[in-house]
Amino acid sequence: MNEIGNQYLDNYEQGLMQNLLKMLTNMKMLNGQLLSTPDITEKWEQVAPGYIADAVKEIAKYPTVSLGWAMYLGMAIARYWDDDWEFYGPKTNLYEYLRDIRGFDYMDEVVRGNILQLEGAAFDELETVVQSCSQQALAQIRHEQIEPQSAMAFHVYVRSIKVLYELGAAMELKALGYKFEKLK
Numbered sequence: 001m002n003e004i005g006n007q008y009l010d011n012y013e014q015g016l017m018q019n020l021l022k023m024l025t026n027m028k029m030l031n032g033q034l035l036s037t038p039d040i041t042e043k044w045e046q047v048a049p050g051y052i053a054d055a056v057k058e059i060a061k062y063p064t065v066s067l068g069w070a071m072y073l074g075m076a077i078a079r080y081w082d083d084d085w086e087f088y089g090p091k092t093n094l095y096e097y098l099r100d101i102r103g104f105d106y107m108d109e110v111v112r113g114n115i116l117q118l119e120g121a122a123f124d125e126l127e128t129v130v131q132s133c134s135q136q137a138l139a140q141i142r143h144e145q146i147e148p149q150s151a152m153a154f155h156v157y158v159r160s161i162k163v164l165y166e167l168g169a170a171m172e173l174k175a176l177g178y179k180f181e182k183l184k
Contacts, residue, residue, distance in 0.1 A: 047095035068134030070161040072111040074168025
């Protein structure tokens with residue numbers, strides 16, 4: 001990728017992040033801040049190849065699933081980080097660990113039910129939030145009017161799922177009670 005292409009992708013990623021961060025703040029899922037930890041951020045590099053390999057197969061028929069499941073992946077990894085990172089952190093591919101519980105198609109239910117232990121309205125509300133974010137990301141991708149199945153389309157897709165992963169992790173960190181505080 002050349003310098004112009006990288007700048008375009010950086011701008012796209014920042015724009016998508018800002019749009020979705022604002023949307024999630026309006027939904028009361030975040031407080032206008034992207035909560036993160038280096039452990040969770042770095043884990044993306046390890047889990048991304050496996051996730052991309054599975055998700056890319058779903059783009060044509062289920063584009064919002066291929067995008068949205070990245071949010072669930074971020075949520076699960078944030079939960080694992082909080083629960084027992086010394087156990088989960090060294091696993092090189094937490095994505096495959098999650099996927100292999102019931103398969104890619106059911107990863108949303110595994111994360112919401114098994115990992116986050118949500119039930120009833122909370123279980124359904126999280127599905128609605130993720131669906132809204134993935135629909136917004138898909139709309140933004142389409143707005144870019146990039147040639148389908150091109151190298152640039154792939155790079156935009158990868159940047160989009162990275163943003164969704166980071167936002168999913170931030171949502172779970174907030175749900176767990178983490179927040180930024182000024183040091184005195």
